[in-house]
Amino acid sequence: MLQEIKAIISKDLRMEWRQKHALGSIFLYVIASIFVAYMGFKQIVDVPTWNALFWIIVLFAAFNAAARSFSVESSGRRLYLFTLARPESVIIGKMLYNAFLLLVMVFASFAAYALMLGTGPLENANWGSVALALTLGAVGLGFTLTLVSALAAQTDNNLGLMAVLGLPVILPMLLILIRFSKNAIDGIAWSQNGAYAWQLLAISVMSLGLSYILFPYLWRE
Amino acid sequence: MSKYWWKILSALLVLTTLIFGLRAPLAPGVPMVSPDKINNGVTSVTITGYNTHFTENPDKVVVWLTNGDATFCPYELAVIDDTHLRVTFSITEKIADSFFDLYVNTPKDGTMYLPSAFLQSKLEVSLQPDRTENCAVNLSADPGGFNYPNQPILNETIRNIFYHVPTWFAMLFVMSISLVFSIMNLGTSKTKYDIAAESAAHVGLLFAFIGLATGSVWARFTWGAWWVSDPRLNGAAIAVLIYLAYFILKSSVNDKEKAARLGAVYNIFAFMMMIVFVMVLPRMTDSLHPGVGGNPAFSQYDLDDNMRMIFYPAVIGWIGMAVWIFQIKYRMGKLKFKQLMHEQI
Known part of the structure; x- marks a missing residue:
């Protein structure tokens, strides 16, 4: 199984690397959104606004990134994938790949965002917690949205349904994430803020477990 | 007769709680x-x-x-x-x-x-106050009688406990029914389980809307706003969104069996995510809502014995009504499905 997961991740990575337009489009999407925010706000001094806007931009980019994870595969290739690997390996592989992709994207866009919209709010930041928030956010978004993407890929209206199905599921996590990251940026100590991190981790693990159990039913045609 | 006793019971309970809940006076x-x-x-x-x-x-x-x-x-x-x-x-x-x-x-x-x-x-507040004696004497005893406690701020709206809270209980109950049928549908792929899951979700959504409406009116009178940002209220809104998305997902797929499978997967996934949010998170953060954060639940001081006498029957009655509506909806769904099959043949 580990072998299968590894193979799927490396296949996705290689595919992504060869079709550079796909990877590029996600990054361009983030950069463009940040630039739009910059045009609108110039500089944001207020920490809650700064933080919330960042996660909203990341959220929509994550939707875009995750939506592709199943729809990029043609139905023939999907079937072929199935004869090669167990569905559990497919979903775990896709989830880990999405988490990795979002991790790179989140850190890159955080740097770009801070550069464009001002580093003022970050003065007191608790950097360890901020890094943890970005990591947990990327992993949580990647994990949760992968199963939603698998669901949406089975319908005709992939992108529209992705948002409809994904938003209510992701909202609880997003609310915790925004609070955790705001506290981290405000420089609140780990002892006060750690509970949110554990909640995020718990939601990610639950999402992983549920996807592992439920995904095989999605493949059965 | 023996089969319908619970329907009659819940209808009677709801009727009594409506009459007593609205008619009994508030304590002076x-x-x-x-x-x-x-x-x-x-x-x-x-x-x-x-x-x-x-x-x-x-x-x-x-x-x-x-x-x-x-x-x-x-x-x-x-x-x-x-x-x-x-x-x-x-x-x-x-x-x-x-x-x-x-x-x-x-x-x-x-x-x-x-x-x-x-x-x-302009009085002096001090750790050594001047006076400690008691001048309240010749007090009359409490006359008793059946009435509801007169709480500051809540006042007459305290009766809403009989309608707002049981509505949410009923919603959670039918949503759990929906979850169980979704799991059964994934296990067996039988259409009837899918119809049951969807009917239960429909009824749950109806009760969620009633709960939102009663809660919103209540919030307006006690907290001063129709909607406040609060973990419990956000959770309720997310629950409604999840089930609306569930219906959209089911109606967007033409193949019935596939729609059932996708719907069941989404139902289980979304329900679990919602439960974590509605049940776990509000207990860890501050909230205006009773039973949450620093606020004590109703049972601690608001709910006296008179209120309990109406509240518990109301919970049973409303859950019974929800299950009854679910049953009718389920039978209607089955008939519709049969008709559809007939027409196709």
Whole structure:
């Protein structure tokens, strides 16, 4: 199984690397959104606004990134994938790949965002917690949205349904994430803020477990 | 007959809770005072009662304030009408606490209480207050009778407990039914389980809307806004969004069996995510909602024995009604499905 997961991740990575337009489009999407925010706000001094806007931009980019994870595969290739690997390996592989992709994207866009919209709010930041928030956010978004993407890929209206199905599921996590990251940026100590991190981790693990159990039913045609 | 007993029971329970919940009076209380400050020296205040009977036995009306261990009695008290008292206090001593609690006692109404009724103004607050004796004497006993507690801020809206809270219980109950049928559908791929899951989700959504409406009206009267940002309320909104998305997902796929499978997967996934949010998170953060954060649940002080007598039957009755509606909806769904099959053949 580990072998299968590894193979799927490396296949996705290689595919992504060869079709550079796909990877590029996600990054361009983030950069463009940040630039739009910059045009609108110039500089944001207020920490809650700064933080919330960042996660909203990341959220929509994550939707875009995750939506592709199943729809990029043609139905023939999907079937072929199935004869090669167990569905559990497919979903775990896709989830880990999405988490990795979002991790790179989140850190890159955080740097770009801070550069464009001002580093003022970050003065007191608790950097360890901020890094943890970005990591947990990327992993949580990647994990949760992968199963939603698998669901949406089975319908005709992939992108529209992705948002409809994904938003209510992701909202609880997003609310915790925004609070955790705001506290981290405000420089609140780990002892006060750690509970949110554990909640995020718990939601990610639950999402992983549920996807592992439920995904095989999605493949059965 | 033996098969329908629970339907009759829940209909009767709902009917009784509607009648008793709306008809039984609120206990007498003193919800309002004006002005709400006690000055250094002489202060005259008007006390407004609710459901009170000041004019029966005006001589036996006793009013007093408490502040820490001390009690202050008025030197002048005039009964204006059944619901208004004019009281004059004279206070110059050092006191223990910034707020005075108000008590009013009459033979017909018993003892009524308004916590933090008055804010002190220009009095000296000290750790060694001057007075500690008790001047409230000759009190009449509580007359009893069937009524609901008169809570400050809540007032008459306390009755909403009988309708708002059971609605959410009923919603969670049918949503759980929907979850169970979704799991069964994934296990067996039988269409009837899918119809059952969808019917239950429909009924759950109906109750969620009722719960939102009753809660919103209640919030307007107690917190002053139709909607406040609060973990419990956000959770309720997310629950509604999840089930709306569930219906959209099911209707967007033409193949019935596939729609059932996708719907079941989404139902299980979304329900679990929602439960974590609705059940776990609000307990860890601050909230205005009772039973959450620092606020005690109803059972601790709001729900007295009279309210319990209506509240528990209301919960059972509304859950029974929800299951009944679900059953009808499920049978309708099955018939529709059969008709569809017939037409295709």
